[in-house]
Amino acid sequence: MVYFVFVIRLDRWVRERDRVLLMGVINVTPDSFFPASRVLSPRLAVECAQRMVEDGADILDIGGESTRPGAAPVSVDEELERVLPVIEKVHSECDVVLSVDTTKADVAREALARGASIVNDTSALQADPEMAPLVAERSAYVVLMHMQGTPRTMQQAPHYNDVTAEVLEALDARVQAAARCGIARDRVFIDPGIGFGKRLEHNLALLRNIDRFAATGLPVVVGVSRKSFLGDLLGLPAAERLEGTLAAQAVAVALGADILRVHDVREGRRAADTARRLRKDAA
Ligand code: HH2
16 A cells, blocks of 8 residues: 655644654665665665655655664765765655754755755764754754764663663753754654663663653654664564564554654554554544
8 A cells, every 4th residue: 555645844743743753764874784774876765765755754864874783983975975865866856854864963964955854863962063053053853862872882781770761861961952052942853762772671661661751742753673672572683573663663652752763664654553543642
């Protein structure tokens, strides 16, 4: 089934939150943890983007640097070379909101100039001091994601006393820092950063407590798609984690998640739309 394709206006959606948004992942990388998410030419990226939009994606998140544990950093020039041709081509050929998955202000600046409207910053504006002023100046939307450590170090013995309280507190500090830099609150989305400096029990606790993130009033982004905590739970490789992914996405939506970052758009759309109707306040 091809979904009725319509283009969201983000500003209206932020006010109304009348549906769960799906953010389809396009990785312009040779090393992202889920090989099927890797797209190495602008032509293939457009094919992938068109399919995702037909399947029900509202946003496409385009990234040129893997954040998997231990991933090697990519230079600014390399990242620009990877993502800009893809953003340009997808923007010219698909009517969809674009997000750039980067921690570098130089990459975000060029992506915003070529049609992206969201900066998905897994460092929550901390990796590059120029990122917050850029987001403020362009009135861009920004995803502030929580991570303990950096991709290189984050899975080396992550520790929390109360993971949900600590992640909420850290995100609140980042939201306040963003406000001090002039980023309007209605431009900010938060994300607990599933798998970023967290062990299995931390990821499970965060997902069980998505309602506490939703209670902040800010749109909550959740990325569980095919992540290794599902491998820990099920003993399955990334290629076989679709069912676990959908179960976790459904729980996140039922507890109030607003945006799902997904590799499998068609299945995610069906799961999200069903789970949203199962929210206590949906009737
Ligand atoms: N997860 C990944 C990358 N970026 N951004 C947000 N806001 N939330 C997430 O959970 C998140 C993210 C990891 O997934 P993927 O991009 O498929 O893998 P890789 O980093 O290896 O390219």
